[in-house]
Amino acid sequence: MYKYDNYDQTIVNERVNQFRDQTERFLAGKLSEEEFRPLRLMNGLYVQRHAPMLRVAIPYGLLSSEQLRMLAHVSRKYDKNYAHFSTRQNLQYNWPALESVPDILADLATVEMHAIQTSGNDIRNTTSDQFAGIAEDELEDPRPYCEIIRQWSTFHPEFSFLPRKFKIAVSGAKHDRAAVKVHDIGLYLVENDKGEIGFNVIVGGGLGRTPFIGPSIKPFLEKQDLLSYLEAVLRVYNRYGRRDNMYKARIKILVNELGKEEFAKQVEEEWLHIKDGVMKLDQKEIDRVKAFFTSPEYDENAADDTSFAAAQESNKAFSNWVKRNLFPHKVAGYKAVVVSLKAPDIPPGDVTDQQMDHIADLADQYSYGELVVTHDQNLVLPNVKQADLFALWEKLAEQNLATPNIGLLTDMICCPGLDFCALANAGSIPIAKQINDKFDDLDYLHDIGDLKIKMSGCMNACGHHHVGHIGILGVDKKGVEFYQLTLGGSAENEASLGDRLGPGIAKEEVANVIGKLLDVYVEHRQEDEAFLETYRRVGIKPFKESVYASN
């Protein structure tokens, strides 16, 4: 993974000093709440329902065991012994005191971490595929480009006061696991007909109140032009994006209002001015950054192991976990392991300090000391030998981290909702609990198979409900929480926004309604068809009838 040199470390250290000074000026009354607000937001610090919330950046989700131990330490020293992984591969603390945030940042800086641009109207943490570097279907590792984008976007002087927040995702695989098409800029590494690798540039996707699947405005961009082209897109957006209405300020609205062709034309004009100047990326720099993302020394004989197959034969619980929580690895005899943070009795994505320390130890022991945060709010140990899987599974289970539910109904994405967030209209964590309570039969869950439930407590859509196979949106109707369901959303290659099922559902009925939807699926499915495929084939009608007919 990328290691800081003196330049990177200096920036992060100077940032700690700057933020300490800003916080002191605020506490001394020299900065008003209104003036401090954008400063603290640029550092991921929100003032929430109960306490401040601090969001720590995990660039493209990649963490070392040492960093995870520090995150555990911070939760013990400054918070309530737990933390929450977010859908942008970041980590959030829900209870830090405002006064202690500079000290937290100083601690994080010792392990090359920070909270820069994890909120605010600036370029946010660039996200990527959680299986980057090890996936079989990968054309090229996207992480070096994420790191190059991270450095370019950090304290970018021209783009730190954008009309609205700005999110970039990069994927290098055939299968899009990074929700590229619902980002402000999405980049797919692609190969052209000359066999060169470059980027297909998607602009103007997004969720929130007005969801859009982003269009491609540049099907092939050469690598050396990456930063100049991003700069051109951002400059057009900074100049012409709407600033009169925060709900219309994202780039998706500009792209939609201008039309894809006109927007692309404006970007092209801007880009031609700058593409051959200082923004042109040196191949030397690409190579330098690439050198940080090398493969570990794999054991050539890893596939000779027979204990893995034997353990699956003899242990049903282990084999259930193997079925759901492993991902194929490009090297024979290795697997990527998904550590489930979706045990039935905890809010999705929450992890305790003990669990963090435990996972860090396991990463050291079994996966070369590295882990990845997924945008589904789980963790990945990317490089585990198959011979180690049984021992690893047992150790994960000791700390409630081996729930065999990855990709299943109970592997829900869920925002913090009314329980923590100041924006929310309705709870999401209690709905997650309700769903977990109702669907506690593992055989049933495995039979239902791949199903993404995504839940947001308000229209801002932090839980990505638009792209859930089943999306759940909490709304407030005259002081009562209701839930609007959508069906058929997806953030993958064939991205689609969910269709609205019908009128809102009462809070206590949500899990029951999901039960009815699943009955319809089971009745209509053909062979191995997953929920989304059945839905796309039969349409919304039978689902609608089943849910609303009896009322």
Added chain:
Amino acid sequence: MRVIKDKAVINDDWQLIRELDCSKPIPEGKVIIPFIDWQASRDELLKRDTEHAVWIDGDIETETLLADLEHFSLIALDFPAFKDGRSYSHASLLRNRYNFKGDLRAIGDVLRDQLFFLQRCGISSYEVREDKDIEDALKSLDDFSVRYQAAADDAQPIYKQR
């Protein structure tokens, strides 16, 4: 005006006129006037034996200034609110693309914690908001000693030094 320039607080002899009073003649001396008034009285203004300056906000395209750029010793960029970031792009363009060599001045809602970014976009003087301590604001110009990316302050990307 009391401004920050060349990393020091100075009083210079520019006078910012937010709105011209049409019933009176334009004040004597070095004045910064709204760009629309410049456009309206350009020929008359050019006869004056003084340096010229205008102020614009984010609504005015930098490109509309190009024909007159040679006449200006100073262009002031207005920040009606600190979160309105359009003038960062305007400053970058005036400096880098349109090669403006005069003073680029930030006016309006200009606060300490913007100055580092502003200077990197080619702003060369700052009228800090009246109720704020301008000496205090001066400190922020040195908030960071390392810059990752190229910008209008002539910095090269840091990787070129690696």
